[in-house]
Amino acid sequence: MDRDGTINEEVNYLSRPEDVRLIPGAARAIARLNAAGLAVVVISNQSGLARGYFDEADLAVVQARLNKLLGAEGARVDAYYFCPHHPDGVVEHYTLVCDCRKPAPGLIRQAAEEMGLALGGSFMIGDRLLDVACGRALGLAGIMVRTGHDDGPPRIALEEPDHVADDLAEAVEWILARLAEEDR
Ligand SMILES: [Mg+2]
Numbered sequence: 252m253d254r255d256g257t258i259n260e261e262v263n264y265l266s267r268p269e270d271v272r273l274i275p276g277a278a279r280a281i282a283r284l285n286a287a288g289l290a291v292v293v294i295s296n297q298s299g300l301a302r303g304y305f306d307e308a309d310l311a312v313v314q315a316r317l318n319k320l321l322g323a324e325g326a327r328v329d330a331y332y333f334c335p336h337h338p339d340g341v342v343e344h345y346t347l348v349c350d351c352r353k354p355a356p357g358l359i360r361q362a363a364e365e366m367g368l369a370l371g372g373s374f375m376i377g378d379r380l381l382d383v384a385c386g387r388a389l390g391l392a393g394i395m396v397r398t399g400h401d402d403g404p405p406r407i408a409l410e411e412p413d414h415v416a417d418d419l420a421e422a423v424e425w426i427l428a429r430l431a432e433e434d435r
């Protein structure tokens with residue numbers, strides 16, 4: 252799943268721990284995925300690194316804050332994958348066209364390989380069409396949540412969500428219902 256606008260409130264280039272605010276119900280939703288035995292992996296574009304808006308230390312502090320808020324509600328993200336790149340950055344080693352900036356699916360592929368996860372039967376959840384497209388490029392079901400950006404209607408087939416949910420809680424509800432259906 253995506254991070255900003257999906258788990259925590261969308262803040263432009265989130266870089267301060269005091270700006271980390273959980274979207275209501277998000278922690279509980281992640282805890283439900285944990286309990287169901289599903290791996291929870293965050294796939295996040297953080298071009299603020301390439302743009303020089305913040306550095307790795309800032310990102311680590313934000314992550315620690317997010318993990319603390321999630322942990323307080325019994326929720327756990329199994330792994331975070333970030334793309335630090337942008338073609339128009341100012342930080343030289345992050346300024347490039349990469350294959351991991353969503354909608355490119357590089358980070359999902361990497362996570363699946365490193366964690367031994369199956370792409371088929373997995374889901375990608377995010378507040379933007381690029382999140383949906385990123386997942387669908389590798390055959391994941393794409394779920395859009397309405398708690399962050401509003402990109403308007405899909406422009407290409409890969410952006411067409413399999414499901415649109417009000418928030419992460421409803422998205423997880425849909426996933427668990429679907430898996431229960433398949434088990435029957
Ligand atoms: Mg987002």
Ligand SMILES: [Zn+2]
Binds near residue numbers: 351
């Ligand atoms: Zn990248």
